[in-house]
Amino acid sequence: MPDPRFFQAAGPFSIEELATIAKAEMSASPDREKLYQDVAPLQDAGASDLSFLDNPNYLEAYEACQAGLCIVHPRYAERAPKGMDLLLSATPYSAYARVANAFYPPRKRAAVIHETAIVDPTAEIGEDVDLAPYVIVGARAKIGANCRIASHVVVGDGVVIGEGTTIGPGASLSHCLVGSRCQLHAGVRIGNRGFGFTLDPEGFLDVPQLGRVVLGDGVEVGANATIDRGAGPDTTVGSGSKIDNLVQIGHNVQIGQHCVLVAQSGVAGSTRLENHVVLAAQAGLAGHLTIGQGAQIAAQSGVMRDVPAGQKMFGSPAMPIRDFFRLFSTWQRQLKTQGKKG
Amino acid sequence: MPDPRFFQAAGPFSIEELATIAKAEMSASPDREKLYQDVAPLQDAGASDLSFLDNPNYLEAYEACQAGLCIVHPRYAERAPKGMDLLLSATPYSAYARVANAFYPPRKRAAVIHETAIVDPTAEIGEDVDLAPYVIVGARAKIGANCRIASHVVVGDGVVIGEGTTIGPGASLSHCLVGSRCQLHAGVRIGNRGFGFTLDPEGFLDVPQLGRVVLGDGVEVGANATIDRGAGPDTTVGSGSKIDNLVQIGHNVQIGQHCVLVAQSGVAGSTRLENHVVLAAQAGLAGHLTIGQGAQIAAQSGVMRDVPAGQKMFGSPAMPIRDFFRLFSTWQRQLKTQGKKG
């Protein structure tokens, strides 16, 4: 059971309610009266819990599981322990996610404008907005209805935030337009001046950074990640994209919809990611590139050229993943040959 | 036009004023009466805008540009569209930077010590200093004239900050001396104890970190970057050096003047960078090295040995860039040969 100091379960739910929430089929003649109190992993679940099997590596745990109810793919229905009711789904992990969201809906603080929040008189704050202690909201900023702004957040002059967006403690935003239902985690830095300068006889001369950051709807930005504003054009992130902790996005970068940028990855200035691109952990993209739709860049890879749609890349500098692993096999053969010689 | 919610143009300026600012030559018989209102990219500029051509990839956009005035290299003067006045410069990007800085000088908040700023009575605050809400200034700290300190910044005991320095929201400084006209962006962490410890029978034993961080004049430090204080000697960054977002500088590191450290790069303890070194994104330098003047380390490279002045390095572990690309060609040939065999 999740630690009740941090999580409170909604519910209970009947199997019929859960089947609807999960978009799953009930097994034949389930116990319709029974109420389920919580979700739990296979090995911990008890009679009043719902569990799920997604990864077949856990089949043994599933066969020994004590859960009263389990979400599984129909192909594993027959291997269920006796007495366990089932919810059958072709996508058990998604079904579990829906149910878990029902048991644990995102907790919302009550909407209070704390007396220590400092809101410029020209700012517009929507209905049911929570401004936690020591929040700053600048001149002409607009915060949409139902937003949750945590302690010590700084919303700069003119910044616009859509409805239902949440911002974690200590984050700071300037020169940006943020969509609805975004999640900006603790310590994110959005809208700082890009790294734009030119070499002058007297040293570096800063080039004014006159663009903005524009985030679509439902964008997630991880803790301590940084997104610089554009130099002239905007830096943009399309709706539904997920950015993990400590990611860096340079000026003028355009990120499409439903992209995933895993922790500590980085994108240099003016590079464009089409929709559904995945950039794995610690990977980097050089500047002024185009990464085609659905391309996937492996962890720690470094991309120096445009990547066609759908291509998987690996290595630094990155090459198509098939090439990389052929090369890697060559190296391994060399090592073996050497080993025999030596 | 830059979004007026975030940027307000100064001006207008006549061509003669702009030529002076840009350190550029006017084209023959320009319209001296006309006033220019703004800067704009080639494709967006209108009759009252100034634009610029630097990268020849944009020559077509230049030839079709509607700007009233454009900064170009003299070699492209003849290709200007009819009716466009020109400012001729051998370094058009620098000329543009000067003009753009005239239209968009760094905005300065009015100098107000906000009533919620907590300033130790022994601290010294210069003239025309802005301390935004919830700033903390510790005992015996000194903040020079004309500084702009954003919300929630913490200036630790004894810290000294030169004139005209700006610090972004949520940054924290301790055990450091900061020069004049520095830009420390949101969330920077300067002066934390270095990662110094030794293995003792009972576990790790911390070694006191008794040095400082010393930043020269005009140093820029990007959002959420971290610079640890020295263990005994100081950690130093020379005047005019530019450090990007999420960069890590270890204890005792010495960075020369006019160095550039791009986002997510890192320097391990006691390494010394001479002047004008460039460390590209996600690159790393091992500890106790010397990187010679003007050396350039490519993105994601990992340097394990001293680098001579002027050398360009690539790879992890890094080698001279020419060697790396020769090696890389070998690999590509191996792949082709294999491809034929298979």
Add this chain to the structure above:
Amino acid sequence: MPDPRFFQAAGPFSIEELATIAKAEMSASPDREKLYQDVAPLQDAGASDLSFLDNPNYLEAYEACQAGLCIVHPRYAERAPKGMDLLLSATPYSAYARVANAFYPPRKRAAVIHETAIVDPTAEIGEDVDLAPYVIVGARAKIGANCRIASHVVVGDGVVIGEGTTIGPGASLSHCLVGSRCQLHAGVRIGNRGFGFTLDPEGFLDVPQLGRVVLGDGVEVGANATIDRGAGPDTTVGSGSKIDNLVQIGHNVQIGQHCVLVAQSGVAGSTRLENHVVLAAQAGLAGHLTIGQGAQIAAQSGVMRDVPAGQKMFGSPAMPIRDFFRLFSTWQRQLKTQGKKG
């Protein structure tokens, strides 16, 4: 001498006191009356200072050193300059660390609950706790005796912190249990929701992250580092482990005791590090791996498979370090051969 604006030496100490503190042997017939005022590097130390020799590269500096007292390995006793007293130790750096900690014990702010700290009435604050200005402590949180919580720290609802733990400015904690005597530096982000979601027809669907972060005793977490809470199981860090600046720890990761994670390294979800593992700077571990006890992962390496206990790994993808350097030698031979041909 360390800058007195930031550091105040305790002491003075006699050689007998220092020998006890250092767990070292005094040289024959030392000056027992003399008092030592400070520690200093070999090249700076004067007659009333104590210095140390650990790295034999500095033997020349040792032979020319003016320190009144020096910690050295017995093998170098004979090379000491005339008139210098010695403390003999088989582990001079540890001995120095002990002495330096005596001269410079961690400075503790006086324990004051600042009037601007906002503490929920249901929170429990131990004795002698310092809550600096603008600290937030949430509902039912517990902070053990003797903790030092710096300005603008946010301690979330239900968070538990052991005795004697220090937290730097601007850090934020949620959904976590923190041990005793931990050092969490400025800007750390602990307990944010992990990067857990699944692809649904309408886009990404967040999976509730129902675990916690559990830190053992004496854990250090560097500036701006991030540790996500578990998805169901907890994310855990064992006692005595050291995590450097800008490190990322994903959900469900288990880190053993006395591990070292150097700056900008990262660990993906559900990976387990046994005790005494070292992850060097900018290295990364893929998800769902086991890294055996005492394994060492070199800087910038990327580990994609389980690593046996004691193994040293290098490269991306990582291989046993001996293999990597054999391969690297092959490449260098190829380059030489090519050079001769060309």
